[in-house]
Amino acid sequence: MANPLSVFGLDEETENTMYEVKPEQSVELLKALHILTRDGKMNQDSRRKLKQIYHLFNFIEPLLKTLQQDERPISLVDHGAGKSYLGFILYDLFFKLHEDASFLYGIETREELVEKSTQLAAQLGFGRMRFLNLSVADSIRSALLPPQVDVVTALHACNTATDDAIHFALQKQARFVVLVPCCQAEVAAELKKNKSRMLHESVLVELWRHPIHSREFGSHATNVLRCLQLEAHGYQVTVTELVGWEHSMKNELIIAEKKGQANRRAAERLTQLLQMLGLEALSLRFFLPDQLQTSVSK
Numbered sequence: 001m002a003n004p005l006s007v008f009g010l011d012e013e014t015e016n017t018m019y020e021v022k023p024e025q026s027v028e029l030l031k032a033l034h035i036l037t038r039d040g041k042m043n044q045d046s047r048r049k050l051k052q053i054y055h056l057f058n059f060i061e062p063l064l065k066t067l068q069q070d071e072r073p074i075s076l077v078d079h080g081a082g083k084s085y086l087g088f089i090l091y092d093l094f095f096k097l098h099e100d101a102s103f104l105y106g107i108e109t110r111e112e113l114v115e116k117s118t119q120l121a122a123q124l125g126f127g128r129m130r131f132l133n134l135s136v137a138d139s140i141r142s143a144l145l146p147p148q149v150d151v152v153t154a155l156h157a158c159n160t161a162t163d164d165a166i167h168f169a170l171q172k173q174a175r176f177v178v179l180v181p182c183c184q185a186e187v188a189a190e191l192k193k194n195k196s197r198m199l200h201e202s203v204l205v206e207l208w209r210h211p212i213h214s215r216e217f218g219s220h221a222t223n224v225l226r227c228l229q230l231e232a233h234g235y236q237v238t239v240t241e242l243v244g245w246e247h248s249m250k251n252e253l254i255i256a257e258k259k260g261q262a263n264r265r266a267a268e269r270l271t272q273l274l275q276m277l278g279l280e281a282l283s284l285r286f287f288l289p290d291q292l293q294t295s296v297s298k
């Protein structure tokens with residue numbers, strides 16, 4: 001698409017930067033996140049990063065707008081927040097523009113990142129943001145978070161932090177869950193551990209007999225199990241590719257919306273799949289809804 005700012009006779013770099021920075025957006029924030037240089041320019045890497053975050057924002061904004069229809073404040077928890085690019089962009093482009101009691105939390109185990117984000121939010125006057133130095137697992141029971149939250153996000157949260165984020169979402173009855181999983185080693189390790197037993201039991205073991213396949217199949221199986229778990233708990237799940245996420249191989253986007261009560265068929269399929277793959281030991285990780293715990297056939 002032609003750059004609409006070219007009519008102002010600006011140099012190409014400044015034009016591009018202005019085109020990509022939205023009118024309502026804080027330039028101070030983009031400088032603090034090193035997306036813009038001190039003189040307001042943008043390099044190739046930052047341009048790519050910003051494009052990617054916008055791309056994810058485009059998936060999340062409609063969910064926030066849906067929640068707004070209920071005319072009550074929204075709570076969003078971002079797990080494994082890192083430098084909180086996602087949280088800050090969400091706040092700047094959405095939360096900041098709606099002067100209600102909506103609140104955004106970032107959960108992160110690295111204390112220095114929590115401190116930096118806390119300082120930046122204070123500097124920008126982003127008063128309805130809070131960063132907590134907690135693991136995702138500990139945040140489930142933390143009194144610093146509300147008993148119910150509306151949206152849970154986890155963007156490249158390492159290893160089992162994504163699973164803990166699902167646990168958190170289920171516990172907090174989140175309406176929406178948005179996950180871009182990172183690599184998870186637990187399932188692959190379990191597949192490897194049971195390989196010799198499974199060699200005698202099922203031809204399926206060929207899917208992960210070689211170490212590189214254990215890793216890749218393990219990663220794929222993990223996301224399939226996560227989706228089934230969400231479905232078993234009454235969520236409708238969409239899995240898509242985060243197109244344009246060039247900086248990472250991990251570009252699977254899982255969006256789940258709570259639609260109803262526990263889903264017996266999904267719970268049965270989750271249980272069967274764990275059995276077929278020899279992953280029964282992980283049934284606590286991919287736990288079923290309470291009401292189906294005893295009745296789903298093992």
Ligand SMILES: C[S@@+](CC[C@H](N)C(=O)[O-])C[C@H]1O[C@@H](n2cnc3c(N)ncnc32)[C@H](O)[C@@H]1O
Pocket residue numbers: 079080081082083084085086107108109110113134135136137154155156157158160161
């Ligand atoms: C790959 S970074 C992603 C950061 C950010 N979400 C992004 O995509 O730019 C993963 C972050 O998750 C944090 N992390 C890893 N395991 C965690 C856990 N169990 N609880 C909370 N944070 C965790 C790490 O310290 C790191 O900052």
